[in-house]
Amino acid sequence: MRVELKRPAWIEIDFKALEKNYNFIRSRIDKKTKIAAVVKANAYGHGAAKIAPKLSQLGVEYFCVSSPDEGIELRRAGIKKPILVLAEVLETQYSEIVKGDLTQAAASLETISALDKLGAKAKKKVKVHLVVDTGMGRIGFFPDQLNEAYQLAKKLKNIKIDGIFSHLARADEKDKTYSYQQLQKFNSALDNIRESGFKLPLIHIGNSAAIIDLKESFLDLVRPGIILYGLLPSKNLNNEAALTPILSFKTRVVQLRQLSAGSAIGYGSTYKTENKEKLAVLPIGYKDGYPRLLSNQGEVLINGQRAPIRGRVCMGQTIVSVDHIKNVEVGDEVVLIGKQGEKEISAAEIAEICGTINYEIVCNLSERLEKIYV
Ligand SMILES: *Cc1c(COP(=O)(O)O)cnc(C)c1O
Numbered sequence: 287m288r289v290e291l292k293r294p295a296w297i298e299i300d301f302k303a304l305e306k307n308y309n310f311i312r313s314r315i316d317k318k319t320k321i322a323a324v325v326k327a328n329a330y331g332h333g334a335a336k337i338a339p340k341l342s343q344l345g346v347e348y349f350c351v352s353s354p355d356e357g358i359e360l361r362r363a364g365i366k367k368p369i370l371v372l373a374e375v376l377e378t379q380y381s382e383i384v385k386g387d388l389t390q391a392a393a394s395l396e397t398i399s400a401l402d403k404l405g406a407k408a409k410k411k412v413k414v415h416l417v418v419d420t421g422m423g424r425i426g427f428f429p430d431q432l433n434e435a436y437q438l439a440k441k442l443k444n445i446k447i448d449g450i451f452s453h454l455a456r457a458d459e460k461d462k463t464y465s466y467q468q469l470q471k472f473n474s475a476l477d478n479i480r481e482s483g484f485k486l487p488l489i490h491i492g493n494s495a496a497i498i499d500l501k502e503s504f505l506d507l508v509r510p511g512i513i514l515y516g517l518l519p520s521k522n523l524n525n526e527a528a529l530t531p532i533l534s535f536k537t538r539v540v541q542l543r544q545l546s547a548g549s550a551i552g553y554g555s556t557y558k559t560e561n562k563e564k565l566a567v568l569p570i571g572y573k574d575g576y577p578r579l580l581s582n583q584g585e586v587l588i589n590g591q592r593a594p595i596r597g598r599v600c601m602g603q604t605i606v607s608v609d610h611i612k613n614v615e616v617g618d619e620v621v622l623i624g625k626q627g628e629k630e631i632s633a634a635e636i637a638e639i640c641g642t643i644n645y646e647i648v649c650n651l652s653e654r655l656e657k658i659y660v
Pocket residue numbers: 324326372453492493494495509510511512513519
């Protein structure tokens with residue numbers, strides 16, 4: 287595909303693959319369970335303003351973000367469905383919750399009563415989902431505090447308790463013992479509310495790993511993030527998942543050079559040619575979110591073959607060896623993440639080299655890279 291770009295470095299997003307991943311999730315969960323698509327962090331670097339409307343059109347019922355400003359961005363993109371802010375917020379962010387008609391994760395009585403006051407001022411009911419900390423140790427009421435928090439929040443005139451949720455810390459591991467303990471704590475905390483004679487609001491706990499491996503987590507909603515984008519939450523899952531990565535990160539060869547034997551390449555001269563070597567210069571670097579940890583470690587695809595990185599990844603340029611690849615020309619397409627012919631470089635492969643997870647690799651891709659949605 288040839289498109290006019292300001293700079294020969296871009297991200298391609300495949301909407302067909304997004305639809306496949308969405309259909310996979312639907313086929314996996316129970317009929318009664320709704321999907322709350324997690325599009326925080328600019329849809330894990332994939333562009334929330336484009337991804338969310340597409341998912342809404344496909345039938346996603348709910349959206350999750352990590353801060354009110356992300357919620358406002360979705361409203362601007364035309365999202366009319368409920369948007370849940372998953373993280374704790376400061377007072378300075380409250381007004382956006384009301385302005386955007388967002389639903390706030392409520393993890394403390396202080397937040398709830400502050401939102402109630404704000405609702406009173408705006409003559410609106412502020413929607414909240416109570417968070418329960420069943421073992422994530424991040425935010426939320428402890429299971430034995432939930433009933434009291436629920437009763438108190440219930441009395442507030444300008445608060446609507448729309449849901450109660452918890453988050454799994456280890457659903458991506460083979461051994462699900464910890465996840466079952468979390469589920470059990472969640473359920474017994476909910477039972478306390480039921481026993482007080484209340485009908486429960488929307489309850490949810492499942493993330494991507496749980497959708498693949500833990501059917502007990504299919505409650506009113508599930509909250510898939512990474513699998514929407516076609517990436518696996520870990521390689522330690524028990525079940526297969528038919529997913530297709532929706533993102534490719536591409537650039538073009540901007541220059542070809544021949545260096546003689548014994549030449550040093552890049553900052554710190556960390557690579558020296560043994561023989562004469564043909565190299566290609568790429569106009570991307572760590573400023574684009576292409577990790578510097580790939581220096582002398584990573585590979586890219588050119589003409590359907592792997593080309594190893596030589597020397598250190600620079601801020602805006604990277605050098606790869608094309609000594610073994612025939613017919614490389616200036617302007618040739620280079621795949622940094624994604625497929626070319628039979629070969630593929632996954633975000634997981636890059637993450638492995640960098641000692642991190644695929645989540646971080648895609649999230650860190652620069653927002654300045656142009657995105658093409660096909
Ligand atoms: C990020 C997040 C998710 C989605 O996690 P994935 O592993 O990407 O599916 C779900 N729930 C909460 C509370 C989160 O913070």
